Amino acid sequence: MASRSRMVLLVPFLLCCMLSNVQSAPIKITRETFKTCSRGQWAGIPADCCPPKKIDGPIIDFSPPKLDPSKPLRVRKALQCLSGKELRTYTKKLQKGYRLMRSLPDTDPRSYVRQYGIHCAYATGSFIQDGSNNLTIDIHIGWYFHPWHRAYV
Numbered sequence: 001m002a003s004r005s006r007m008v009l010l011v012p013f014l015l016c017c018m019l020s021n022v023q024s025a026p027i028k029i030t031r032e033t034f035k036t037c038s039r040g041q042w043a044g045i046p047a048d049c050c051p052p053k054k055i056d057g058p059i060i061d062f063s064p065p066k067l068d069p070s071k072p073l074r075v076r077k078a079l080q081c082l083s084g085k086e087l088r089t090y091t092k093k094l095q096k097g098y099r100l101m102r103s104l105p106d107t108d109p110r111s112y113v114r115q116y117g118i119h120c121a122y123a124t125g126s127f128i129q130d131g132s133n134n135l136t137i138d139i140h141i142g143w144y145f146h147p148w149h150r151a152y153v
Contacts, residue, residue, distance in 0.1 A: 040124025049120030
């Protein structure tokens with residue numbers, strides 16, 4: 001029975017990988033990537049989600065903060081694992097975060113509008129991967145769906 005349930009989980013994963021042109025190499029974003037940005041589409045609806053054409057300063061890769069081994073490791077629980085007071089606290093923090101993001105000017109990279117644009121650009125095929133003529137970046141089609149969204153949130 002256990003092998004049958006593993007097969008039920010494995011088949012959709014393999015289909016996703018076979019049908020989605022997934023490549024396992026990391027997606028490298030450079031100034032050249034930004035130059036290829038064009039209107040994408042989501043469910044057949046055109047979407048213009050490209051970042052500003054002019055980017056001042058360097059593009060800096062994210063690097064996580066150094067962990068202090070003397071402090072406990074913070075673990076963010078999955079939403080479906082929260083209940084009661086913990087869920088209410090999380091909900092209030094999330095609502096406050098949205099309120100703060102919406103209060104920022106649209107030109108601020110932390111604003112809701114700019115964060116929406118990032119998600120939109122990586123979900124509509126607006127970018128062509130560096131080194132490819134036609135392989136677009138769509139974070140909803142492939143193995144990186146869950147890790148990308150987890151990091152994004």
